[in-house]
Amino acid sequence: MSTLPVVFSLSAPRTRKMDLPSNKWIVHLLVCCFVVGVNCNSVDKKIYVKLNYTVSCVRLLNATHQIGCQSSLSGNVGVLHVLESEDNLDWVLSSGPNPPYMVILESPLFTRSVMMKLKSGSSRVAGVAVVAPNTNPAGAFSPHTTCPNENSGVYSETYDPAMANCNKTVWNPLGNGLSYEEFDFPIFSLKDDNDTQVIRQCYLDHNRAVNGSRPRYPLCAMQLYSLMFAVTDTATCMRRNDINLSINPEMVCDPLGDYNVWASTRPLNNTAKGHKMWESAVVAAARLDSRSFFFDIAPGAQSGVSGFVALLAAAHALRDVVQEAPPNRTILYTFFQGETFDYIGSSRMVYDMENNQFAVDLDNIHSVLEVGQVGLRNDSKLWLHTDPVSRRNDSVNKEVEDLIANLRLAATNLSVTPEVPTASQPLPPSSFQRFLRARPIPGVVLEDHQSAFTSRFYESMYDNAEYLNVSYPPNLTPEEQLRFVTESAKALTEVATLVARALYRQAGGAETQLVNINADSQTVTQMLYGFLVRTNNSWFQQLIPSDFMSHLTNRPPNLYVGAVQQSSEPTVLVQFLMANLTGSTVNVTQENCQNQREDENDKESRHMYIYMWVQGAVPPNSTQRQGFCVRSTARLSKAVSPAFDLREFTSKDYSTWTESRWKPISGRIFLVASHELEMLTLGVGVGVLLTSLLLTYVISAKADILFSSGREPTNATY
Amino acid sequence: MFLFFFWFCTETCSDSLPQQDPLRFVMNLERLPNEEKLCLCRKYYLAGFALLPFLWLVNVVWFFREAFVKPAYTEQSQIKTYVKRSGMGLLFWVAVLTTWITIFQHFRAEWGAMGDYLSFTIPLGIP
Numbered sequence: 001m002s003t004l005p006v007v008f009s010l011s012a013p014r015t016r017k018m019d020l021p022s023n024k025w026i027v028h029l030l031v032c033c034f035v036v037g038v039n040c041n042s043v044d045k046k047i048y049v050k051l052n053y054t055v056s057c058v059r060l061l062n063a064t065h066q067i068g069c070q071s072s073l074s075g076n077v078g079v080l081h082v083l084e085s086e087d088n089l090d091w092v093l094s095s096g097p098n099p100p101y102m103v104i105l106e107s108p109l110f111t112r113s114v115m116m117k118l119k120s121g122s123s124r125v126a127g128v129a130v131v132a133p134n135t136n137p138a139g140a141f142s143p144h145t146t147c148p149n150e151n152s153g154v155y156s157e158t159y160d161p162a163m164a165n166c167n168k169t170v171w172n173p174l175g176n177g178l179s180y181e182e183f184d185f186p187i188f189s190l191k192d193d194n195d196t197q198v199i200r201q202c203y204l205d206h207n208r209a210v211n212g213s214r215p216r217y218p219l220c221a222m223q224l225y226s227l228m229f230a231v232t233d234t235a236t237c238m239r240r241n242d243i244n245l246s247i248n249p250e251m252v253c254d255p256l257g258d259y260n261v262w263a264s265t266r267p268l269n270n271t272a273k274g275h276k277m278w279e280s281a282v283v284a285a286a287r288l289d290s291r292s293f294f295f296d297i298a299p300g301a302q303s304g305v306s307g308f309v310a311l312l313a314a315a316h317a318l319r320d321v322v323q324e325a326p327p328n329r330t331i332l333y334t335f336f337q338g339e340t341f342d343y344i345g346s347s348r349m350v351y352d353m354e355n356n357q358f359a360v361d362l363d364n365i366h367s368v369l370e371v372g373q374v375g376l377r378n379d380s381k382l383w384l385h386t387d388p389v390s391r392r393n394d395s396v397n398k399e400v401e402d403l404i405a406n407l408r409l410a411a412t413n414l415s416v417t418p419e420v421p422t423a424s425q426p427l428p429p430s431s432f433q434r435f436l437r438a439r440p441i442p443g444v445v446l447e448d449h450q451s452a453f454t455s456r457f458y459e460s461m462y463d464n465a466e467y468l469n470v471s472y473p474p475n476l477t478p479e480e481q482l483r484f485v486t487e488s489a490k491a492l493t494e495v496a497t498l499v500a501r502a503l504y505r506q507a508g509g510a511e512t513q514l515v516n517i518n519a520d521s522q523t524v525t526q527m528l529y530g531f532l533v534r535t536n537n538s539w540f541q542q543l544i545p546s547d548f549m550s551h552l553t554n555r556p557p558n559l560y561v562g563a564v565q566q567s568s569e570p571t572v573l574v575q576f577l578m579a580n581l582t583g584s585t586v587n588v589t590q591e592n593c594q595n596q597r598e599d600e601n602d603k604e605s606r607h608m609y610i611y612m613w614v615q616g617a618v619p620p621n622s623t624q625r626q627g628f629c630v631r632s633t634a635r636l637s638k639a640v641s642p643a644f645d646l647r648e649f650t651s652k653d654y655s656t657w658t659e660s661r662w663k664p665i666s667g668r669i670f671l672v673a674s675h676e677l678e679m680l681t682l683g684v685g686v687g688v689l690l691t692s693l694l695l696t697y698v699i700s701a702k703a704d705i706l707f708s709s710g711r712e713p714t715n716a717t718y
Numbered sequence: 719m720f721l722f723f724f725w726f727c728t729e730t731c732s733d734s735l736p737q738q739d740p741l742r743f744v745m746n747l748e749r750l751p752n753e754e755k756l757c758l759c760r761k762y763y764l765a766g767f768a769l770l771p772f773l774w775l776v777n778v779v780w781f782f783r784e785a786f787v788k789p790a791y792t793e794q795s796q797i798k799t800y801v802k803r804s805g806m807g808l809l810f811w812v813a814v815l816t817t818w819i820t821i822f823q824h825f826r827a828e829w830g831a832m833g834d835y836l837s838f839t840i841p842l843g844i845p
Contacts, residue, residue: 070843229842239831240840252842 049198051667055189058295059228061237061253062342063649063656067179068228071127071186075225078102078126079672080203083109093121097214100126102222104190104199107133110141112176119183127186127224129199129667134192136466140456143178143293146170148459152342152655153433155426160389163426169451171428172458179293179459186224188667189294189461199669206671217674224667229253230660235649237658253658254563257640260345261288261335261575263315263582263633264359265322265507267608268330270635274356276364281332282507283443284499285346285370285431286311287339288570290559292461299464300559301532302455306375306468306492308335308574309527313496313519314371316581318504321517328508329366333582335574336431337639338561340459342655345639346431350438351654358637362435367403368443369503370432374495375468375488376455377448380417382495385447387427390440399442403506407444410501410514416494421450428453446499465532465556482529482537489525496524527577532556535573538617543580546615546627548572563659564640575634579612583632586611593629610635731757747784755784756793763800771811774804 059068081092082104092101103118103125110130118125147166155163162168190196202220209215230237230253237253244250268276286308290300299305315333322331338344352358353365374382384404391397407418427433430445448454457463465471469488472481496519504517526539536552544552557569588598593613596606605611609631616626643654650656699706731754747755759781766773778801785794785801826833827845834840 073843227843231843231845236830236834236845239834243834243840250842 048668048670051188051190051669052195053191054665054667055294055296056224056226056665057183057187057293058226058662059230059660060256060341061230061232061234061658061660063234063651065180065182066230066232067182068660069183069185069187069226070228071224071226073227075223075227075666076100076102076126076186077221077223077672080104080199080207080220080222080669082106082200082203083114085109086114089114089117091209093117093124096124098219099124102126102224103128104203105130107131107137107141108139112178115178115181115183118185119181122184125185127188127222128183129188129190129222129224131190131192131196132461136457136462136464140174141460141462142172142175142456142458144172144175144291144459145177145180146172146175148172148175148340148429149342149433151652152347153427153429154387154389154436155433160426163389168424168426169428171453173452174456175458179291186226187293188224188226189297202669217677218671220669221672222667222669226662226665228660228662230658233650234656234658237660238644238649251661253660254565255640255644256338256341256561256655256657256659257344257348257564257638257644258289258337258561258568259571259636260337260349260639261571261578262349262635262637263333263578264330265318265582265633266326266330267633268359269607270359271607273358275361276359279360279364280329280366281360281364282329282366282503283332283334283368283435284311284314284503285334285336285368287372287431288335288337288345288559288574289340289561289568290463291340291459291561292463294461295560296558297461298459298558298560299461299532299556300459301463301465301468301470302373302375302457303459303463304559304570305528305531306373307371308570309524309531310374310492310496310499311335311371312527312574312577312581313493313524314500314503315578316523317497317500317517317519319582321504321509321513325510325513327504329506331503331507332360332365333578334431335571335578337568337571338641338655339431341561341657342641343431343434344561344641344655344657346434347654348639348642349637350434351642352637354438362438362441365435365441367399367506368432368435368441369403369499369506370430370443370445371495371499372428372430372445372447373453373455374446374448375492377416377491377495378454380415381419381448381450382411382416382498383447383450384418384420385425385427385430385445386420386443387432387436388424389426390436390442391423393440396440396442400444403442403444403502406505407446407498407502409511410498410505414494414498416498418498419450425451446495465528468528468532470528470532478534479538481533482526482539483522485521485525486528489528490521492528493519493521493524523581530573531570535569540573541615542617542625543614544573544576545613546625548576549615561639571636575636576612576614578634579610579630579632580614582634583630585628586631588629588631590627590629605631609633731761747780752791752793755781756796759784759797759800763804766804766807771808774808774811777801777804778808 057069059066059070078100079098079102081096081101083089083092086109092103101124105114105128107130118128148171150165157164199222206218206220207215229250240252264281287304288308290298290304292298311333318331334349336345336349339346349358350362353360353362384407386400391400404420411418427445428447432443432445435441435443455463457467470486472484472486476484497517500517500519501514504514505511530537530540533556534554535557536554540552541549551569557573559570560568562568586598588611590613592599593611596611597603598605610633612630613627614630616628618625641655643649643651643656759777762773762777766777781797781801785798788794822836826837
């Protein structure tokens with residue numbers, strides 16, 4: 001062997017030249033193969049089909065409970081089973097031979113009884129995937145509780161025991177409380193499209209039991225991964241947020257919260273917090289948020305959008321009148337975020353007012369008019385709900401009667417008829433209840449239901465444009481749809497006009513001016529289009545600054561309040577809308593506008609106003625947008641529960657809702673083999689390993705015998 | 719305590735070996751004279767009292783053959799006592815640690831705040 005290199009070096013140079021061309025040929029061949037023939041074939045893609053659209057339910061925690069879903073650390077794997085009926089649950093829960101099962105539910109089967117049975121049999125249930133239909137179901141589905149926010153409103157044992165815990169009126173009788181249950185398996189939502197058809201086909205091909213016989217391996221399985229970090233309750237997860245000794249500290253949960261939007265008809269000095277002398281304000285309140293069972297879908301049409309769009313339109317209707325004939329009192333428009341979760345926004349604003357952290361004080365508030373769910377008036381009636389307990393006081397009662405009279409006066413010549421429900425009926429869940437907890441302020445809540453909610457889909461994913469009858473004739477372009485005035489827009493405009501006129505009267509304005517106050521149905525329909533169909537439309541694009549353009553999408557906004565760090569979509573949109581609808585255009589340069597001043601020397605305006613540079617419309621003859629500066633009083637105020645500032649995580653007075661953090665949520669389907677085949681493969685592998693080890697040992701022990709041939713002759717020649 | 723450790727580290731077992739020898743620490747006990755074996759065994763035994771049970775484990779494993787299998791020589795009885803005592807200390811530590819680890823793993827979730835303060839890494843998603 002060692003003689004070979006010697007032979008080579010002694011040979012003629014000719015042979016050496018021959019080596020180089022052959023080396024080059026080899027290299028060329030390899031490069032060609034690499035470029036032409038390489039075909040990346042990932043084994044992963046051959047096995048798994050990833051789910052494209054994953055919307056899951058997440059874990060939320062409060063002072064005492066955890067709600068929502070959880071998956072295991074490596075994702076839950078289960079054999080697919082498409083549930084045919086409620087009786088078919090027996091296969092999943094007891095008789096099926098291959099537990100655990102991943103249950104696919106069509107939407108009619110997504111009911112409380114099915115889910116509770118699955119929850120009780122959760123050792124055999126790996127997860128649930130709900131197929132969301134393309135149109136709303138015919139029945140009712142409200143995953144919220146029957147008595148929303150029952151422990152954080154004003155009706156408690158101390159205030160009035162007869163009205164506490166919805167003893168008098170059950171506000172959401174169709175509620176099944178699923179959103180507030182705890183599941184220890186993941187629950188995902190699938191769209192009813194081709195991907196879901198693939199899943200159903202996979203089930204039909206592999207998993208279907210034919211005539212009672214056992215389905216044979218390989219079976220179609222799905223893995224859902226939605227690991228939630230936080231457990232037990234808010235106090236535990238906030239403690240674990242703080243402790244974190246390890247090398248990369250991980251936050252485990254975040255408080256829910258965002259910002260409230262507020263504005264006033266007369267500019268208030270926002271830097272001087274606390275009581276303002278001689279200031280008497282009428283608060284016009286509405287709610288901005290909603291939720292559903294699943295994390296990212298909360299269209300909230302009836303429960304949120306109808307209310308705040310009506311109030312925005314009312315504010316727009318009042319813009320001119322309050323400049324020309326200003327009323328005695330200021331009107332304070334407030335849009336509260338986080339009301340679904342124990343009144344986060346309104347409790348924070350009341351707390352700030354009590355602690356002199358807000359521009360006005362509770363003493364400055366004269367009365368409250370709240371616009372609740374007003375989108376589904378099936379007849380012309382609008383119901384004025386009041387609080388019977390505070391009305392036992394005569395002075396408060398008189399003020400409330402005045403407010404009701406103003407509302408009736410405002411409704412003359414309109415197609416809306418204000419009606420007063422039974423005098424002893426308590427207030428529905430509303431932000432006004434938090435004001436009443438602080439002190440007895442006169443107020444009215446406008447709703448379209450006399451006692452229980454008329455909404456069949458309260459706080460669910462079906463509370464969308466279709467439910468509010470916001471429908472457009474076919475074959476309209478998006479631009480035409482934006483401009484088209486729907487029937488529901490017209491109805492909402494009437495409500496907005498009523499609210500505007502009533503607010504003006506309540507603020508002390510003259511009755512003669514009332515005919516001039518009219519809400520604009522074009523504005524209302526454009527707002528409804530923006531908040532229920534898509535936010536990326538030409539009208540919204542004109543009203544926002546240019547750096548917000550990327551946040552506009554081609555679908556309706558998600559009204560879920562979300563964690564503090566995550567800004568909720570409607571909040572900023574409502575602020576910009578409020579600024580444009582109630583503010584005025586001022587002739588200020590862009591630089592001054594963005595620095596909150598009218599000119600270089602102006603130091604005072606920033607306390608009273610807020611300036612925004614919006615990008616404006618595209619003029620017909622050019623492509624460049626013409627921006628302008630809008631001066632308004634529309635501001636954001638923090639909407640995080642006071643429990644987190646006070647660090648009272650077990651507080652009973654304030655909302656303690658937090659949202660868990662999670663790793664990226666995903667799902668995939670694949671075929672699984674039987675357990676026996678897996679064990680056989682493992683056994684064969686281990687056997688091959690041991691055999692090879694043995695063989696190597698034997699060969700190396702006998703190496704001198706096996707490899708000794710051929711040595712002696714070479715030595716002998718030398 | 720500090721003075722003890724100071725004395726401990728400065729004293730070496732291998733005074734007789736030439737200074738140029740790079741391999742001060744040998745794993746093979748065959749080549750060491752018996753006095754040095756005894757010295758090493760005692761060092762490991764004493765050092766194990768500084769809450770270092772692994773040193774006792776090493777002592778037991780390393781010197782087991784010396785103490786019990788080899789034919790008798792003068793220092794062997796002392797080595798035998800050190801090995802026995804190291805073994806007892808090791809068993810004590812094993813018992814204590816096993817008990818504590820079992821209790822902690824079982825009850826950490828129930829201890830709430832105390833359990834979290836005692837943990838270095840808190841598992842995600844489970845109580």
